[in-house]
Amino acid sequence: MLxxxxxxxxxxxxxxxxxxxxxxxxxxxxxxxxxxDAYFTWYSTLVKHYGIExxxxxxxxxxxxxxxxxxxxxxxxxxxxxxxLVVGKPDCQLPVYPRVDEGTVPGPDRLANAAAAxxxxxxxxxxxxxxxxxxxxxxxxxxxxxxxxxAPGVNLSLEALHQGAAALPHIxxxxxxxxxxTNTVGxxxxxxxxxxxxxxxxxxxxxxxxxxxxMKVVATGGLAPxxxxxxxxxxxxxxxLTMHGLTVIHRYNKENGST
Numbered sequence: 592m593l594x595x596x597x598x599x600x601x602x603x604x605x606x607x608x609x610x611x612x613x614x615x616x617x618x619x620x621x622x623x624x625x626x627x628d629a630y631f632t633w634y635s636t637l638v639k640h641y642g643i644e645x646x647x648x649x650x651x652x653x654x655x656x657x658x659x660x661x662x663x664x665x666x667x668x669x670x671x672x673x674x675x676l677v678v679g680k681p682d683c684q685l686p687v688y689p690r691v692d693e694g695t696v697p698g699p700d701r702l703a704n705a706a707a708a709x710x711x712x713x714x715x716x717x718x719x720x721x722x723x724x725x726x727x728x729x730x731x732x733x734x735x736x737x738x739x740x741x742a743p744g745v746n747l748s749l750e751a752l753h754q755g756a757a758a759l760p761h762i763x764x765x766x767x768x769x770x771x772x773t774n775t776v777g778x779x780x781x782x783x784x785x786x787x788x789x790x791x792x793x794x795x796x797x798x799x800x801x802x803x804x805x806m807k808v809v810a811t812g813g814l815a816p817x818x819x820x821x822x823x824x825x826x827x828x829x830x831x832l833t834m835h836g837l838t839v840i841h842r843y844n845k846e847n848g849s850t
Contacts, residue, residue: 594647594671595837596663597700598654600723605634606834607645613831614643623658627665650675651683651841653699653833676844678702678837686843687734697736701728703836704811709734710839711829712807717798718832719791719825721812723747727794729802740794745787745814752779766820788821795824 593608603621607614617637638645650667652675654660660677667675676683678699686706689697700720708716708730717739718728724747727740743751745764752759762779770785772778799806810818810825811832819825829835 592645592647593649593651593838593841594645594667595834595841596650596652596654596675597703597833597837598652598656598659598663599700600655603659604834606831606837607638607643607647608834608838609645613834614645615641616831616834621656621659623656625659625662627662627669630662630666631670647671647673649673649841649845651678651837652676653678653703653837655698655700676841678840683840684844684847685840687736689736690731691736691738698726700833701726701736701739703833703840704728705730705734705736705836706839706843707829707832707836708809710835711832712809715802715804716807716809717795717802719795719808719810719812719815720833721745721810721814721818725787725791725812727798729798740798742790742794745783748787749779749783752783764814764817766817784818785821788818788823791818792821792823 595606595608597604598621601621602618605617619633650671650673652663664675667673685702691697704718704720705728708718714730714732714734716730720726723744725742725744729737729739731737749764759779762776764783765780766784767777767780770781772781795808808824808826810828811830815828819828
């Protein structure tokens with residue numbers, strides 16, 4: 592079985608893939624000082640709790656936090672006896688290589704999103720990925736990642752607003768009933784929710800115009816369903832898009848003798 596690991600700036604996700612389905616998905620906060628032993632204690636405890644019997648033979652990692660990769664490599668080697676594939680490293684082949692400016696290295700999560708979008712939708716896709724940052728990944732007809740947009744994440748914006756303005760409270764993002772707030776919380780919620788909805792809708796529209804052809808819009812990440820309520824232009828929401836992309840990349844390397 593395959594253990595796919597997506598390490599972001601805020602959370603790290605582990606998913607067990609049996610070749611056809613994800614048996615489970617586990618989440619923990621990202622911490623660069625977490626040791627291989629600590630990862631295994633957390634992982635094995637939850638797998639046992641869920642009653643899952645998983646004989647892990649392969650591991651693939653996508654990490655936007657370089658400092659955690661070493662301990663994840665040790666984790667894979669020590670407890671599963673395998674050398675993990677690390678997306679973005681030279682020994683990890685991609686189904687289609689990105690077409691971006693020379694010297695630019697796209698994030699591993701963006702490469703995984705591109706692989707998944709092409710596998711499921713055949714290209715000409717823009718992926719909106721809600722994470723610490725909100726990424727827009729543009730995938731061409733042949734499956735290549737050809738660029739995108741990085742916007743501040745919703746929760747990151749809320750935290751910056753709270754820290755930068757002492758009088759403003761920290762709030763959770765939600766869809767307000769009215770655009771015009773009649774109290775401080777309502778005003779902030781409206782500004783963040785409807786302001787961000789306008790940002791998403793506007794950027795999707797501009798990407799489509801610049802791309803010059805019809806595109807499918809795929810949203811992923813925890814906040815995707817919330818902003819879908821604002822009718823910003825999503826065609827489909829896929830919670831497991833990045834993890835699916837990791838399985839696609841792993842399969843490609845297996846078929847081409849890289850693992």
